[in-house]
Every structure is written in C-alpha cells, then in structure tokens.
Amino acid sequence: MATVDAAYGKLDFVAIAKGIATFLSGGMPGYISVGVIIIMLMGVFWYFKAQIKKWIYQSSLAEIGRNAAKQKEDEQKASNDLEKAADQTNQIIGQNPDAGKPHRPTPAETIED
Amino acid sequence: MRILFLFIILLATACAHIKSDDMSPLAASQAQYPTIELNINKQLYNGLALISLPVGSRWEDLNFSIQGYNEGQVRVTSNSCNLDYSTVYVKNALIRVPIQGEVTKDCVFGVSMGFKLPREKWSGIKVWPIIGWVVVKAVAKDEEWVGTYRKVTGQFLSTWKIKSGDTNPVQVFLNGCGVAYQKMITPKDGIVEIELSEAMTMNTKGICILDGVLISKDFANLRLNSAVVQYDPNFVPLSIPVYSLDAKGLYIKAEESVTIIGVDQYFVFQQEGTFTFDEGKEHVVRALTVKGRTILGLYKEGKWKWLQ
Numbered sequence: 001m002a003t004v005d006a007a008y009g010k011l012d013f014v015a016i017a018k019g020i021a022t023f024l025s026g027g028m029p030g031y032i033s034v035g036v037i038i039i040m041l042m043g044v045f046w047y048f049k050a051q052i053k054k055w056i057y058q059s060s061l062a063e064i065g066r067n068a069a070k071q072k073e074d075e076q077k078a079s080n081d082l083e084k085a086a087d088q089t090n091q092i093i094g095q096n097p098d099a100g101k102p103h104r105p106t107p108a109e110t111i112e113d
Numbered sequence: 114m115r116i117l118f119l120f121i122i123l124l125a126t127a128c129a130h131i132k133s134d135d136m137s138p139l140a141a142s143q144a145q146y147p148t149i150e151l152n153i154n155k156q157l158y159n160g161l162a163l164i165s166l167p168v169g170s171r172w173e174d175l176n177f178s179i180q181g182y183n184e185g186q187v188r189v190t191s192n193s194c195n196l197d198y199s200t201v202y203v204k205n206a207l208i209r210v211p212i213q214g215e216v217t218k219d220c221v222f223g224v225s226m227g228f229k230l231p232r233e234k235w236s237g238i239k240v241w242p243i244i245g246w247v248v249v250k251a252v253a254k255d256e257e258w259v260g261t262y263r264k265v266t267g268q269f270l271s272t273w274k275i276k277s278g279d280t281n282p283v284q285v286f287l288n289g290c291g292v293a294y295q296k297m298i299t300p301k302d303g304i305v306e307i308e309l310s311e312a313m314t315m316n317t318k319g320i321c322i323l324d325g326v327l328i329s330k331d332f333a334n335l336r337l338n339s340a341v342v343q344y345d346p347n348f349v350p351l352s353i354p355v356y357s358l359d360a361k362g363l364y365i366k367a368e369e370s371v372t373i374i375g376v377d378q379y380f381v382f383q384q385e386g387t388f389t390f391d392e393g394k395e396h397v398v399r400a401l402t403v404k405g406r407t408i409l410g411l412y413k414e415g416k417w418k419w420l421q
Contacts, residue, residue: 053237064225071190071225072225075191078223078246079191079221080192080193085324088324089288089325089336092326098328101332104277110274111304
C-alpha cells in the first residue's frame with residue numbers, strides 16, 4: 001500500500017482511503033469498499049457540521065455578552081453626557097429666567113416629516 | 114484529490130440551505146443601529162425612544178416593555194437611575210422592565226437582547242444580538258418640553274421642526290453632542306426649524322442626546338431634547354415587506370433574508386406567511402433577520418405606518 005509518493009514526497013489520500021476501506025471491510029469487494037468510504041465521509045462530514053454549529057452557537061453567545069457589555073458602557077457615557085448637558089442648560093435658563101412670561105396656549109410639538 | 118473534491122461538494126450542499134442575511138454587510142448592533150421593539154405606554158418604537166415624565170411621578174406607572182423573539186435574554190441598564198436588570202424569556206414574551214421609585218432625574222436606558230431560533234429551524238447561522246435605547250426626560254412642574262429622536266448616518270441633514278407658536282425670533286441653545294449650539298432662529302408660521310447636524314459632531318457612531326432650551330420673547334422657556342443615533346453608513350435597514358389583504362387574511366412576504374415574521378403575537382420562522390387579520394382592530398407586523406435588521410408595521414384604521 002503506497003501511502004507516500006516517494007517521487008513527490010506527498011501523501012496519497014486515495015491510497016490511504018482505499019487501504020482503510022479495505023481494512024474495515026475485511027477485504028470485501030470494491031463496491032463495498034466504496035460504500036464504506038462514503039459512510040466514513042458522511043460521518044466525518046456530520047461530525048464537522050455539528051462542531052461548526054456548536055462553534056457558531058458559542059460564538060453567538062459570546063457576541064451577546066460582548067454586546068450587552070458594550071451597550072452598558074455606551075449607556076453610562078450617554079447618561080453622563082446628558083447630565084452634563086442638562087447642567088449647562090440649567091445654567092443658561094438661570095441666566096435667562098422666564099418669570100412673567102405666559103405658557104403657550106397649545107403645547108409645543110415636533111412636526112413629523 | 115477526488116475525495117477532497119467530494120468533501121467540498123458535500124459541504125457546499127449542506128451549506129446551501131443555511132439562511133443568512135447578505136443584504137447588509139453589517140449586523141444592526143455592529144452598525145450601532147437600534148432595532149429592539151420597545152413598547153412604552155402602548156406606543157411602539159423601533160429601537161429608539163424619547164419621552165418625558167413629570168418629576169415626582171412614579172416609575173411604576175410607566176409601562177415599559179420589550180418584545181422578545183422566540184427565546185433569549187434581555188439586559189436593561191441605566192447608570193443614572195441605578196438599574197441593571199437581566200432576564201431570560203421564552204415564547205416571544207413581552208418583557209416588562211421593572212423600574213420602581215419616584216422620577217427625580219433624567220434616565221437613559223440601554224437595552225440589549227440576544228435570541229435564538231428554534232432548534233429545528235436553526236441551520237447553524239450566527240444570530241446577532243440587537244440593541245435599543247430609551248431616553249426619559251424628567252420635566253419639572255410647569256416646565257414646557259418638546260423632544261424628538263432620529264437615526265441618521267454619514268453627512269446627514271435632519272431638520273427638527275417644532276410647532277412652538279412663536280412669531281418673533283427665538284434663541285436656541287443645545288449641548289451634549291460635542292458642539293455648543295447657539296442660534297437666533299426666526300420662526301415660519303409658528304414653526305421653529307433646527308438643523309440637528311449643526312448641533313453635533315458628525316460621522317461618529319452611537320447615541321448622543323441633545324439637551325437645550327428655546328428662549329422666546331413671548332412665551333415661557335421651552336426645554337428641548339433630541340436623542341440622535343448615528344449609525345454606520347454601510348448598514349442597510351430592512352425594507353418594507355410586500356403585503357396584501359384578502360378573505361384568507363393578511364399575506365406578508367418580506368425580503369429573502371428575513372428569518373422571522375409575525376403579526377401581533379403570532380410568529381412564523383420564514384420569510385412569508387398568511388395571518389388572521391381583523392381590519393377593524395389595531396395590529397403590529399414584524400420582520401427580523403439574523404443580523405438584527407427589523408421593521409415594524411403598525412396598522413390602525415386602515416392605515417399603515419412603518420418603523421425601520
């Protein structure tokens with residue numbers, strides 16, 4: 001069984017697969033060997049697929065944690081900035097008191113486009 | 114080589130049924146685009162809300178809920194109002210945020226949600242978390258207030274039109290977004306127009322909240338707030354789905370990348386569906402992708418309003 005192509009120094013995967021298939025099928029005819037190879041490939045494929053799904057799921061969970069932490073961080077900054085801005089507005093209002101001015105007859109509102 | 118080729122074909126075949134969202138290069142949360150469905154005092158918001166509450170009122174009276182999708186987890190934080198609430202939910206639950214006490218100061222609530230698709234529907238594609246913002250302005254007794262909230266991107270222009278009833282020029286001050294804005298504005302037909310891009314640093318990402326005042330010659334000071342989210346220009350908001358109404362009900366077909374659509378409390382994990390629909394009642398239509406792009410459709414008295 002040639003597993004290494006001496007001329008090129010590369011692994012001969014076809015020969016390896018045939019060898020394993022022959023070994024597993026106990027020297028059964030070629031079409032059974034092919035069947036064994038396909039079953040093996042399917043097994044490998046489903047294993048990797050399950051691993052990839054597991055990895056993606058864990059990656060999604062990690063992303064949820066990262067996202068929540070970042071949102072909290074951004075919220076803290078926004079809260080602090082709003083507090084500072086509100087203080088500045090209060091100072092401006094303090095310099096421009098509206099004592100004596102009437103309230104608007106209809107409450108002000110934003111006009112939506 | 115032949116085996117490797119066979120393996121690639123098997124892998125490609127297996128991946129073909131995985132439903133991704135390729136319409137937007139970025140997920141909503143990556144782009145800082147808020148898309149959590151917020152329900153505040155029976156009013157719906159798509160990811161971003163700004164409201165006012167009187168100082169001295171109770172937080173318990175604020176009906177603040179978050180719409181869950183399938184099952185997942187939600188976190189709501191507010192540094193200024195000492196809240197850090199986390200919970201898990203199932204069955205598309207509407208999660209009420211438990212805030213208690215007396216309203217004494219402004220509050221910013223940052224909301225994040227992670228959700229997962231049903232095991233039998235989930236094909237191994239990454240499901241991105243989504244974010245939302247709620248800003249509550251505590252307004253003093255007798256203080257007049259008006260606010261607005263926007264999602265903008267790039268070199269935006271966004272005019273805030275305030276129907277204040279003023280006829281004489283007014284002075285407007287705004288702070289909080291990197292620019293000390295001060296401008297004398299002449300109202301047109303009782304409407305004051307403020308160009309928000311002049312009051313903030315552009316091309317940043319995330320939320321900033323403008324706080325200011327409109328000083329009038331004729332009326333009391335008018336307190337102003339604007340919650341503005343600047344999102345990444347590479348993000349593509351979800352488009353309005355195709356819909357039609359017939360004897361069978363409301364048929365909805367969303368973009369191919371949509372994973373969940375729902376009407377009121379009925380959800381399906383596909384891009385189209387037909388739902389029972391009473392034209393005489395109010396309804397909410399939702400669509401969502403795995404990248405957290407959402408759209409909400411509000412139906413009321415024969416009219417639709419879409420919130421991206």
